[in-house]
Amino acid sequence: MINDYVIEDVWLHDGLGSPAQHADLAIQAGCIAEIRYYGERLDSEHDSRQGKKRSLGLRGKERVQGDAMHLAPGFIDVHTHDDAALLLQPSMDFKVSQGVTTVVTGNCGVSIAPLPEGVLPMPLGLVAGGEKPVFRHFKDYVEALKDSPAATHALMLIGHSALRVCTMDRLDREANPAEIRAMQALLQTCLHEGAAGASTGTFYPTASSASQSEITQVLRPLCECGGIFTTHMRNEAEGLMTSIEETIQIGQGLGVRTIISHHKCAGPLAHGQSKQSLARIEQASKSLELGFDVYPYEASSTMLLADRAKLSRKTIITACPRFPAYEGRDFDQLCAELNLSASACADYLGPSGAVYFTMDEADVDRIVSHPQSMIGSDGIPLQGKAHPRLWGTFPRVLGRYVREKGLLTLPQAIRKMTGLSAARFGLDRGPTPRGRICLGAAADLVLFDPQQVLDVADYENPARPSQGIEACWVAGQRVYTGARLAHAEAVAAGCSAARPGQVLSGR
Numbered sequence: 001m002i003n004d005y006v007i008e009d010v011w012l013h014d015g016l017g018s019p020a021q022h023a024d025l026a027i028q029a030g031c032i033a034e035i036r037y038y039g040e041r042l043d044s045e046h047d048s049r050q051g052k053k054r055s056l057g058l059r060g061k062e063r064v065q066g067d068a069m070h071l072a073p074g075f076i077d078v079h080t081h082d083d084a085a086l087l088l089q090p091s092m093d094f095k096v097s098q099g100v101t102t103v104v105t106g107n108c109g110v111s112i113a114p115l116p117e118g119v120l121p122m123p124l125g126l127v128a129g130g131e132k133p134v135f136r137h138f139k140d141y142v143e144a145l146k147d148s149p150a151a152t153h154a155l156m157l158i159g160h161s162a163l164r165v166c167t168m169d170r171l172d173r174e175a176n177p178a179e180i181r182a183m184q185a186l187l188q189t190c191l192h193e194g195a196a197g198a199s200t201g202t203f204y205p206t207a208s209s210a211s212q213s214e215i216t217q218v219l220r221p222l223c224e225c226g227g228i229f230t231t232h233m234r235n236e237a238e239g240l241m242t243s244i245e246e247t248i249q250i251g252q253g254l255g256v257r258t259i260i261s262h263h264k265c266a267g268p269l270a271h272g273q274s275k276q277s278l279a280r281i282e283q284a285s286k287s288l289e290l291g292f293d294v295y296p297y298e299a300s301s302t303m304l305l306a307d308r309a310k311l312s313r314k315t316i317i318t319a320c321p322r323f324p325a326y327e328g329r330d331f332d333q334l335c336a337e338l339n340l341s342a343s344a345c346a347d348y349l350g351p352s353g354a355v356y357f358t359m360d361e362a363d364v365d366r367i368v369s370h371p372q373s374m375i376g377s378d379g380i381p382l383q384g385k386a387h388p389r390l391w392g393t394f395p396r397v398l399g400r401y402v403r404e405k406g407l408l409t410l411p412q413a414i415r416k417m418t419g420l421s422a423a424r425f426g427l428d429r430g431p432t433p434r435g436r437i438c439l440g441a442a443a444d445l446v447l448f449d450p451q452q453v454l455d456v457a458d459y460e461n462p463a464r465p466s467q468g469i470e471a472c473w474v475a476g477q478r479v480y481t482g483a484r485l486a487h488a489e490a491v492a493a494g495c496s497a498a499r500p501g502q503v504l505s506g507r
């Protein structure tokens with residue numbers, strides 16, 4: 001048999017945390033068709049390449065010389081706000097340049113479907129409305145993506161705040177029984193049409209009036225179909241532990257897979273709490289499928305809120321449609337310059353986004369290196385000056401947490417981006433499993449140089465592709481080529497025209 005593609009002379013990561021093995025791999029019809037091993041294993045990060053043989057002779061129409069670089073399952077970004085970007089920026093350059101091949105959208109209670117037309121309250125405005133599309137019916141969003149696919153796969157969640165906007169006349173109160181029934185029916189329909197689950201964001205004004213009971217009732221349809229529940233919790237600052245209890249109770253009440261989104265300890269009062277929070281999550285996960293994700297930065301980013309700025313060492317404006325000149329400016333300085341209080345200034349600027357330096361490095365390190373944490377960027381695309389996590393999250397873990405800080409081994413870090421995430425989100429099953437490299441698995445792959453891989457995006461220049469990601473395949477099609485491989489193959493670096501992304505359901 002002649003395969004579509006052969007990738008030779010690579011150190012293969014299975015995505016489950018095993019040491020890398022020297023191998024050649026062949027792709028046929030979007031799946032991994034053959035693997036041949038040289039019989040060498042990388043037991044330590046610092047081993048250099050061992051054998052001299054560079055090819056085991058697999059046959060393919062095209063071949064890539066891996067040059068002893070590392071090949072891993074494509075990274076799964078379990079926490080994104082890429083709902084609109086999949087349609088508006090289908091090359092998904094900010095993701096494939098990190099090696100990401102699947103994104104989970106609709107997080108934090110905000111999704112672009114189902115939603116009515118018209119002016120949307122923040123934080124829904126961060127992801128939908130304006131130039132960004134909204135869809136009254138989830139199936140129309142799925143259809144739009146099938147008609148014009150993106151470079152990456154997507155697994156979609158339905159936002160509880162979006163359901164509230166669809167069914168309630170005002171959001172500053174709890175839903176009544178009729179509204180709860182209407183939200184259940186809407187969610188049920190979306191799940192039938194392929195949504196993977198639902199997300200909540202009780203931190204935000206669009207859902208902060210929703211009680212635990214409202215959420216447990218609205219999310220009831222998840223039970224019958226095995227949908228997943230993710231949450232941006234009510235309080236990640238001084239109320240962190242209480243919020244974790246609420247999340248556990250909702251998860252247990254529903255008996256569904258539960259994910260704490262972007263786990264963090266925000267603000268000085270919460271610093272150091274990750275010891276307790278992780279211990280509580282470990283204990284609860286004995287009786288509940290409870291997971292959590294994290295991004296490797298000490299700053300968070302969301303809509304501009306004066307209260308959040310108070311917890312922050314420094315706050316930078318990311319998006320400010322009303323005054324674009326203020327994008328990238330320091331919020332405190334701006335308040336002083338305009339002679340306004342923080343809340344008056346936030347009102348004056350109008351719906352905006354901001355980056356907040358609210359976390360302590362020790363907590364971030366502890367959460368990133370915990371064996372059960374998954375990596376999720378929480379990047380917010382299609383806005384002014386975004387948080388650098390949008391372009392840098394995955395290479396940052398590999399470059400800084402593995403290579404520089406030595407907090408994780410390479411196989412451990414890769415498992416947090418692939419095998420663990422696929423298992424949590426139900427992508428590891430079915431005829432073409434994802435998140436690992438084995439025969440028959442989907443050929444979603446990333447080739448990278450572990451000595452070079454590094455995020456380059458920073459707060460000043462957040463839209464920069466990372467270094468060291470040399471190729472990225474989605475369903476067997478190459479969607480991205482890095483500088484070194486482009487040089488070796490004498491082709492152009494960057495995104496290709498391939499748009500092989502599929503809508504995945506994970507159930």
Ligand code: ZN
Pocket residue numbers: 107108201232261262
């Ligand atoms: Zn969030």
Ligand code: CU
Pocket residue numbers: 079080081107108232261378
């Ligand atoms: Cu988010």
